[in-house]
Amino acid sequence: DGVRCRCHGRFMTTSPLTAAGHWIGGETVAGSAGTLPVVNPATGDLVAETAAGTAADVDRAVAAARAAFPSWSATTPAHRAAVLRRVGAGLAARTEEIASTITAEMGAPVGLSRTAQVAFPAAVIDSFVGLADTFPWTEEIGNSLLVREPIGVVAAITPWNFPLQQIVSKLAPALLAGNTMVFKPSEVAPLTARILAEVTVEAGLPAGVFNVVYGTGAVVGEAISAHPDIDMISFTGSTRAGRRIAAVAAETVKRVALELGGKGANIILDDADLPQAVSKGVAMAFTNGGQVCGAWPRMLVPAARQDEVVALAVEAAGQYTVGDPTDEATRIGPMAHEAHREKVAGYIERGVADGARLVFGGPGRPAGLEKGAYVQPTIFADVDPRSAIAQEEIFGPVLTIIPYADEDEAVAIANGTAYGLTGGVFGEPEHALAVARRLRAGQVDVNGGQWNALAPFGGYKQSGNGREFGRFGLAEFLEIKSIQR
């Protein structure tokens, strides 16, 4: 009996949404605390329900993962890579279902859901599959043999902004390394976890290697952080939650990998191609409604060029149609949930109150969108780099244009927040590269450099620790033993 949801006047079949139970040891298990609602932020309608977990459900999932560990960790990397390859193919085969599910639960435009949530995870899986043969699983240093071994039971806790991409970026390296997993998806966007579990079964992953427990951070997340039989937590989410997880996990000395918030700066140098720099900068501020950890919500411009930049930015922003995320023409949907809309709207009001110059959008709803979690994409100019909108992570479509006097000041402003996740530099290539090296951030793009699935990604400062992707990301999920001979 399929749950059907009424979205924008037409019925959508949502088969995976019927499955409310956790996925533990190859079985569907009811939540000990009943169910949690999943709400469509574009309409306010109930999309589906998932299990609501408790510490007892976490215990059960950890026991299943522990039981599956000896045999899974004894398989070869080549075997595990073959299973992962089938997982990637299985996800690709369900592209439309995954895209419409994610769009219904968190409001990303459906075109973006297809690329960022399916094509991107599939590319991540391929990149890890490709590493199985070349990664130094063992190596020698003098008289020592170094052996890389799985850590054991790894828990993954993820946010709602790219729900499938976030878990796949953890699942692929964790399982390739030979670990087993307990996964707690975001309660805001939990529905593709079930599709992923089904795909792993079809790919031949043994029961218990991958388990899903639904629930809130306050209950299930806390139980995971405190669990004595979980060896590692790989977390992506806010700096606030990451801090708490690290503190609780310290009691059992777990390994904790944290991918946290960001406040990326895009430095536009005097010798930059301005139209290119501004158009890419606006995209990096507005894509997924700005709900991207690696976004560039700050655009740093030579003071003498600010007027030119504002004109280009306003023109580019006008192309970001806001509206129904199931419409192929939409480029910005609603914020992922109503409380988040209120937070973003509050920052837009704060920017006005703090005296920044509003040049696009502003407080209030976009025209014609009287319900749903919508805000207006907004651009402020002449922003004080010490003001709240330039310092705090808004996680919405709000671009702050900050003028600078000289390059040293630009670098100081870029590095002048608690975060250090991403950044961009536009200018003559050698010049831009020299400035990129001065940024205290884990990933910097020069002149809009292309995404590379093998390049490490992660934060300096309060943007986290550890790295995801490629061989550095794989190494996060491995212990290293040295045997002296």
Ligand code: NAD
């Ligand atoms: P969030 O921190 O509120 O929640 C993330 C996950 O943590 C959810 O599954 C939540 O249930 C869980 N959680 C919350 N409190 C917890 C606790 N006390 N113990 C254990 N788990 C807990 O973040 P969100 O609102 O879902 O996502 C937005 C945030 O995620 C932003 O700050 C963004 O920058 C960050 N993010 C970072 C990256 C990255 O790679 N660095 C990527 C995407 C998002």
